[in-house]
Amino acid sequence: MFEVREVVWPRRLGHADFCLRPGELMALVGPNGAGKSSLLALMSGQYEAGSGEIRLNGQPLNRLEPVAQAQQRAWLPQRVTVPVSMPAAILLTLGLPWQPAGAVVEEVVALLELEPLLQRDVLTLSGGEQQRCQLARVMIQVASSPFQGPRFLLLDESLQALDIRHQMRALQGLRRWCRAGWLGVLWVSHDLGLAYEAADRWLLLQQGRQQGVAPPATLAQAIDLSEVFGWPLQQAECGGRQRLWPQWETRHD
Amino acid sequence: MLALGAVMVSALVVDLSVGPLSWSRLWHGLWQGDPLAWQVVGTLRLPRVLLAAGVGGLLAWAGAVMQSLFRNPLADPGLIGVSASAGLGAVLLIALTAASVSMQMLAAFVMAGGVLWGLYRLGTRHGVTDLAWLLLAGIAINAMASSGIGLSLYLSSDEALRRVTWWLLGSFSAASWLMVGLVFTGLFVCVAATPWLTRALDAWWLGESSAWQVGVAVQRIKLLSLALVALAAALAVATSGMIGFVGLVGPHVARLLLGPGHRWLLPGAVLAGMSLTLLADAAAHALLAPGELPVGLMLSALGGPFFFALLMRLRRV
Numbered sequence: 001m002f003e004v005r006e007v008v009w010p011r012r013l014g015h016a017d018f019c020l021r022p023g024e025l026m027a028l029v030g031p032n033g034a035g036k037s038s039l040l041a042l043m044s045g046q047y048e049a050g051s052g053e054i055r056l057n058g059q060p061l062n063r064l065e066p067v068a069q070a071q072q073r074a075w076l077p078q079r080v081t082v083p084v085s086m087p088a089a090i091l092l093t094l095g096l097p098w099q100p101a102g103a104v105v106e107e108v109v110a111l112l113e114l115e116p117l118l119q120r121d122v123l124t125l126s127g128g129e130q131q132r133c134q135l136a137r138v139m140i141q142v143a144s145s146p147f148q149g150p151r152f153l154l155l156d157e158s159l160q161a162l163d164i165r166h167q168m169r170a171l172q173g174l175r176r177w178c179r180a181g182w183l184g185v186l187w188v189s190h191d192l193g194l195a196y197e198a199a200d201r202w203l204l205l206q207q208g209r210q211q212g213v214a215p216p217a218t219l220a221q222a223i224d225l226s227e228v229f230g231w232p233l234q235q236a237e238c239g240g241r242q243r244l245w246p247q248w249e250t251r252h253d
Numbered sequence: 254m255l256a257l258g259a260v261m262v263s264a265l266v267v268d269l270s271v272g273p274l275s276w277s278r279l280w281h282g283l284w285q286g287d288p289l290a291w292q293v294v295g296t297l298r299l300p301r302v303l304l305a306a307g308v309g310g311l312l313a314w315a316g317a318v319m320q321s322l323f324r325n326p327l328a329d330p331g332l333i334g335v336s337a338s339a340g341l342g343a344v345l346l347i348a349l350t351a352a353s354v355s356m357q358m359l360a361a362f363v364m365a366g367g368v369l370w371g372l373y374r375l376g377t378r379h380g381v382t383d384l385a386w387l388l389l390a391g392i393a394i395n396a397m398a399s400s401g402i403g404l405s406l407y408l409s410s411d412e413a414l415r416r417v418t419w420w421l422l423g424s425f426s427a428a429s430w431l432m433v434g435l436v437f438t439g440l441f442v443c444v445a446a447t448p449w450l451t452r453a454l455d456a457w458w459l460g461e462s463s464a465w466q467v468g469v470a471v472q473r474i475k476l477l478s479l480a481l482v483a484l485a486a487a488l489a490v491a492t493s494g495m496i497g498f499v500g501l502v503g504p505h506v507a508r509l510l511l512g513p514g515h516r517w518l519l520p521g522a523v524l525a526g527m528s529l530t531l532l533a534d535a536a537a538h539a540l541l542a543p544g545e546l547p548v549g550l551m552l553s554a555l556g557g558p559f560f561f562a563l564l565m566r567l568r569r570v
Binding site: 041044045046048065066067068069070071074075076077080081082083084085086090094095096097138141 | 324325326379452453455456457458459460462463464465466467468469470471508512513514
């Protein structure tokens with residue numbers, strides 16, 4: 001359980017109160033500047049909110065030692081770059097306080113198809129390839145952690161730069177891990193259509209305030225998403241599933 | 254790593270051999286137990302050579318830590334103004350009084366420590382030190398310290414001016430066993446602290462947030478690194494004046510040869526820095542024999558082209 005209780009961070013996050021459960025893939029959605037990254041930064045434990053409490057597997061987050069936190073949650077901020085050259089293979093386990101099992105590394109490398117990149121210098125990789133390596137790094141962290149209980153992954157637009165094949169492979173891999181019950185994922189996304197289909201629940205933020213947390217279809221009934229995002233969104237059944245997409249033909253004003 | 258060690262040892266031997274007493278007479282005399290040779294080595298050459306090695310090692314170690322901490326390959330130990338403040342402390346004392354060398358060292362030390370403490374206090378809010386702020390404040394401190402040094406030069410007498418200039422250019426000629434002891438104590442402390450820094454600084458390549466994310470106690474690491482860098486820079490400046498370039502180039506040489514992992518990078522930087530200062534000191538003595546050039550000049554003259562060659566090689570790969 002990753003509980004965020006009555007959290008307020010002056011000038012950055014008005015109010016958030018929810019619980020990320022192991023086994024679920026939760027999408028964190030909202031317009032730019034809604035406080036999504038601030039919320040993840042708080043949940044990473046690097047910053048402290050003005051008030052409220054965050055509990056990770058029952059323990060107050062700020063009482064856990066950094067290494068204990070690293071064993072129970074991983075966080076990939078928006079832009080992570082490396083200023084010196086090193087082979088991508090080194091990047092995958094850089095700075096980890098434990099030696100990850102070879103099988104875990106191989107599984108993640110296979111999932112994200114990193115084999116051809118492993119010996120390349122990270123500075124020569126494209127933006128999307130670097131992003132894929134960074135995502136692999138945090139996935140290895142949660143999957144190889146010596147902590148036996150539930151672990152959580154906080155992803156800040158981490159799939160945005162990936163091509164469609166790798167976005168889908170990454171999401172499906174994460175979903176598989178969630179279904180196994182030991183992982184909960186909070187994933188910031190601007191791709192509402194994909195988030196609508198892939199996520200178990202949405203956490204909707206607007207202007208720093210939590211507007212709701214529920215399965216996307218439920219949320220879409222309760223809240224006018226077009227209003228929140230400032231653009232008409234269409235919702236309909238298509239190919240036997242409910243889908244959501246932005247309308248193309250519309251009147252600007 | 255072994256190669257770097259071998260280079261360092263040969264540089265040490267070369268530097269030991271250079272001087273008015275020719276190298277064949279020196280080593281022969283040592284072998285035969287000639288008291289003159291022993292005296293030359295024991296009171297003149299060995300302290301100088303060891304001081305050169307120690308200062309080179311300290312500066313390169315500190316430079317490697319700074320480059321990783323600020324995630325910037327252009328960082329060097331002088332970045333946050335500690336070296337310049339130590340310099341100001343010493344120069345003020347030389348210019349205004351006829352103080353002894355140990356007083357001069359003390360002044361450099363107190364000044365550097367005071368400035369670092371002040372910067373750290375000002376740059377830390379709510380228990381978080383802002384490194385970007387520290388960098389900018391360091392520029393301001395550097396500017397103030399250089400103007401202070403300039404002012405003291407303007408005010409000092411002819412004789413003091415000579416001393417100050419020599420000292421500003423950097424030199425190991427004032428070496429004593431006391432200095433050697435201090436510098437090697439500092440180097441020992443830095444090297445002994447290295448195991449606590451390796452994983453943290455490895456993770457730091459990903460940025461402060463990501464380092465925190467993998468379980469690095471970032472504030473503790475910042476405090477420890479900054480304190481050790483200040484100790485190293487202050488010791489180097491206090492004993493040998495302003496020796497530039499080693500702190501920038503030493504870590505680069507180590508990184509090009511040994512990669513970005515700090516377990517090898519930090520000890521490698523120490524060896525690279527030692528080799529650089531030793532070779533520069535030997536050259537400083539050999540070129541103008543029996544006189545000597547300030548080693549700081551020699552270092553830039555020698556290190557510049559060397560660094561260029563490394564850069565060119567890197568571009569071809």
